Amino acid sequence: MFRNLSDHPNDPIEAMFVRLANDTHADRIDLGIGVFRDDSGTVPVMQAVRQAEARLLERNLSKTYLSPLGNLDYCRSVEALVLGDDHPARAGGRIVSAQTPGAGPALRAAAELVHDLSPGSAVWVSTPVWGHQIEFFEQAGMAVRSYRYYDSGNLDAAGMLEDLRSMRPGDLLLLHGCCHNPTGEDLTLDLWESVAEIVVETGAIPFVDVAYQGFGRGIEDDVAGLRLLASRVPELLLTVSSSKSFGIYRDRAGLLSIILPPEARNAGAVRRKLRDTLRQLYFMAPDHGAAIVHEILSTPELEALWRSELDAVRARIVELRAALRRTIERANPGFDAGFVERQQGMFSCLPISAEEQLLMESRFHIYMLPPARVNVAAMNREQSEVLADAFAWVRAQREVSIRHGSRAGPSRNRRANA
Ligand SMILES: Cc1ncc(COP(=O)(O)O)c(C=O)c1O
Incomplete structure (x- = not known):
């Protein structure tokens, strides 16, 4: 019954998770999956x-x-x-x-x-x-x-x-x-x-x-x-x-x-x-x-505890967003990353094409979901610096290819996944 089953058509999300699983680089960065991580990279369980x-x-x-x-x-x-x-x-x-x-x-x-x-x-x-x-x-x-x-x-x-x-x-x-x-x-x-x-x-x-x-x-x-x-x-x-x-x-x-x-x-x-x-x-x-x-x-005391823990998660995300904006702008002089600080929740999308996203993956071991969706809530300071530098590198490559007449512009994908 199952002998003739061919491989599932390559779903871009699935494909990204397979590439991530196969990447043995010690400093690979998973900004794909939609979970909140603390500074140590742990997905914490609330008290x-x-x-x-x-x-x-x-x-x-x-x-x-x-x-x-x-x-x-x-x-x-x-x-x-x-x-x-x-x-x-x-x-x-x-x-x-x-x-x-x-x-x-x-x-x-x-x-x-x-x-x-x-x-x-x-x-x-x-x-x-x-x-x-x-x-x-x-x-x-x-x-x-x-x-x-x-x-x-x-x-x-x-x-x-x-x-x-x-x-x-x-x-x-x-x-x-x-x-x-x-x-x-x-x-x-x-x-x-x-x-x-x-x-x-x-x-x-x-x-x-x-x-x-x-x-x-x-x-x-x-x-x-x-x-x-x-x-x-x-x-x-x-x-x-x-x-x-x-x-x-x-x-x-x-x-x-x-x-x-x-x-x-x-x-x-x-x-x-x-x-x-x-x-x-x-x-x-x-x-x-x-x-x-x-x-x-x-249970009122548990609800109060949960609310304070969730408030702390939100405060950390706000802080991470502000820090990421600063880091991106430092690494990319003249680029306005205000959108990162203004947007809400876990995700923001980098203005890069699907090809550029793959380049960041292969060169910097940074994994995002299409369309270059970054999980800001999963990042620590070091990782945000790597991301900012990788983004600067991709933009520089883009400039070079524009000068040579072949431009890979920002992605227009309509799907993103978690
Ligand atoms: C907008 C949105 N809806 C629903 C879900 C699914 O959440 P759940 O884990 O509860 O199935 C997600 C998960 O990433 C989501 O981003």
């Missing part, structure tokens, strides 16, 4: 998580099955964290939620559900975007359309709004709640307002993916745009990842929520449909990570 785990162990937590909707206590806790305690849809019983094995499977399940209910609906994604997001929708059979989002280190707000006016009723509009992956470029509240207006005019359904709450401006500020949008539109889909905000990447906990319009009276039917979809996809999510998150969010 709040360790304490919650100890409490769960002490209480002899059950390991029996749950329904495909997963840990519903986790759902209520995360809904409140993201949407706020007083969101009207919560009080009105208009939210149908499931705990999923992270936001990735939540996106995939949502795509499956939407395609099943509305086969003609397309999903609109930013250019560029976290590449797996495109795959989730394509694999479910949905048409994927793109909207302009980023141009030369800046948000392309005008291009985005113009493109979104072409959405059709029932289309999904995928937005990143904060810390856009891969650009780090977020919408202002005014832009969230404009997006809400276009959604209402076109009849599209916003789908907000919150993967980095607390990594940008703050735990509450990072979801202010989502909350504004949720207060303006009748229907909304939401995915939340607990992987990054709680640092429990491999424990797999996430949320998928459907906010129904005020007049909807069929929350029970929607819940059953969601449950059946999840059962067909993976049967049931693991509970450990979800139980930890609920324990933290329902």
Whole structure:
């Protein structure tokens, strides 16, 4: 049966991770994978998580099955964290939620559900975007359309709004709640307002993916745009990842929520449909990570500890961004790296082409995902200096090739991955 299976077509992300694994250089730098590292290069486990785990162990937590909707206590806790305690849809019983094995499977399940209910609906994604997001929708059979989002280190707000006016009723509009992956470029509240207006005019359904709450401006500020949008539109889909905000990447906990319009009276039917979809996809999510998150969010002293730890992560990212900007500008006189300091969260993209990215890989052992997405939150001071020097070297090579008439310009890839 498997004898005729040929190698998977070379997916650029997969290919990068294979090259990284094969690179035996002692000082290779992994800026690809989307995790937060401390100065020693360790991916730390939060104290709040360790304490919650100890409490769960002490209480002899059950390991029996749950329904495909997963840990519903986790759902209520995360809904409140993201949407706020007083969101009207919560009080009105208009939210149908499931705990999923992270936001990735939540996106995939949502795509499956939407395609099943509305086969003609397309999903609109930013250019560029976290590449797996495109795959989730394509694999479910949905048409994927793109909207302009980023141009030369800046948000392309005008291009985005113009493109979104072409959405059709029932289309999904995928937005990143904060810390856009891969650009780090977020919408202002005014832009969230404009997006809400276009959604209402076109009849599209916003789908907000919150993967980095607390990594940008703050735990509450990072979801202010989502909350504004949720207060303006009748229907909304939401995915939340607990992987990054709680640092429990491999424990797999996430949320998928459907906010129904005020007049909807069929929350029970929607819940059953969601449950059946999840059962067909993976049967049931693991509970450990979800139980930890609920324990933290329902225990005031643990929640306070978690908030202070997440604030410290954010402060470090802000510091790293400022330092990286200075280091790049020092190594590249006249180059304005202000975008690195201004952008939010883990990622920023260097203005280099795919070929230049490969050159940096082979010469400096620096690994990034397309389109030259750098995980600023995974870097220490020494590594940022190597990156700045490598960037300067690549720019110098570019100058030489321009002089000789062959230019490899900045990448225009629409996908990025983590
Ligand atoms: C925007 C975005 N959504 C979702 C995910 C998936 O997160 P999870 O680990 O919860 O599946 C990621 C992970 O990198 C992401 O960047």
